[in-house]
Amino acid sequence: MRILALVPGGTGEQLLFFPTLDTLKQQYPNAEIDVVVEPRAMASYRVCLSVNRVLKFDFNDRNSLADFGNLLGTIRDREYDAAILTQPRQSLKILLWLSGIPLRVSFGNQNNFLLTESIEFDPQEYAAVANHSLLAPFQILKPCPPIKVNLPKGDLDWAASEQKRLGLPKSGFILLNCGALANYPADSWAEIATDIQAKLPDLSIVAIDSVNNAELLEKLAARVPNLLIASPTDVGKLAALIATANLFICAEGDAMQFGVAVGTALVAILSAATSAKVFLPIAEKRVKYVQAIAGQSLKDIPPQTVLAKIWES
Structure with a gap:
């Protein structure tokens, strides 16, 4: 067939x-x-x-x-x-x-x-x-399985070597996918990152270097001590990096779905126009999200709202 x-x-x-x-x-x-x-x-x-x-x-x-x-x-x-x-x-x-x-x-x-x-x-x-x-x-009436991706060995090896290059401790790290500056502000990301550093000093903070976010990362690095930057060059390496993180915090976008697929604990930041129940398996306890209210943009979400969701038991 x-x-x-x-x-x-x-x-x-x-x-x-x-x-x-x-x-x-x-x-x-x-x-x-x-x-x-x-x-x-x-x-x-x-x-x-x-x-x-x-x-x-x-x-x-x-x-x-x-x-x-x-x-x-x-x-x-x-x-x-x-x-x-x-x-x-x-x-x-x-x-x-x-x-x-x-x-x-x-x-x-x-x-x-x-x-x-x-x-x-x-x-x-x-x-x-x-x-x-x-x-x-x-004639297929089976329940829908979760999203899964295959992580090639080369990409897993790259993720391991990237962690070694960054000097990440065995205690792990928290990964940020900040997106472009127009999506969620650098100041808000900085407040989130510094609060995490204060509460979890043994975990490193790593931000993903992606297309169109150089200005945001520059501002973020100036505000967040010891911020580390990882640069996956393709989707396989990106997925492998997310899979090895303790927690993945991201603005809405393609990377969010990789967070869903690899099984890492996820906190997503959504605009008012994005339906969480359409784009996320919200029944899974590891998947959390915050969302702008109607009439607000994604950048209007206070960082305190994101932090409350991160520390939510």
Whole structure:
């Protein structure tokens, strides 16, 4: 059997689809499972063992008929038996209909002739569980498993060497993913970090050096004594670093889903527009979050609110 999944979105959206891919692979161990994802999300599959091929297509670009034609040709050449579409965009449903794939599954009502099977979408459901419901037409009714990632040995070795380079003690460390300066202010991060240092002096504070946060880290380092900086160069190393932390504190974004996937205790800082129950498994005790109230931005969340959640028993 050959199965194709079209998964628009970034790295976070891919991780929220991993349980569906893992269940498919468990149910059909000999199946060839391919995914079509945006260029920005292709690296996600470095830590997924359930996929055979990762195909690139920029769903959000202003694609021409030729672009869709090229993708259609690739899909037809592979002669897939089934296709799953996580976002039921009309253009993609037409694409799958033209492909002639026998089983075409997505969210929507039952009256859409472009699909062979439509699943009702609950916008308030945890996204991983909602995605997993797309497996019903495959006669798979198992509960959705947690998000898991495969950590290559090379990435685990890098995380170990990075801890050694930073001189981290055996007692462990707390990892911060601060995001860009526009998301959550350096002063707020500094207050969080210094409070942790005062209460847990045996634990080091490590901040992740990522895209567009150089200015924030510079300000943070000036405020937080002995702050350490780690620089993972790909998603595998990022996931391995998060997995070795005692606690991961992060602003909303892709890294948050890696925190969910590796099982590290997590405190997420969410904007008012981000639904915690859609993007986080809030039933898990290790997963905590704070959220801006309606009308406020993420940066308006007081650091004292974050600290209260960290120290909450």
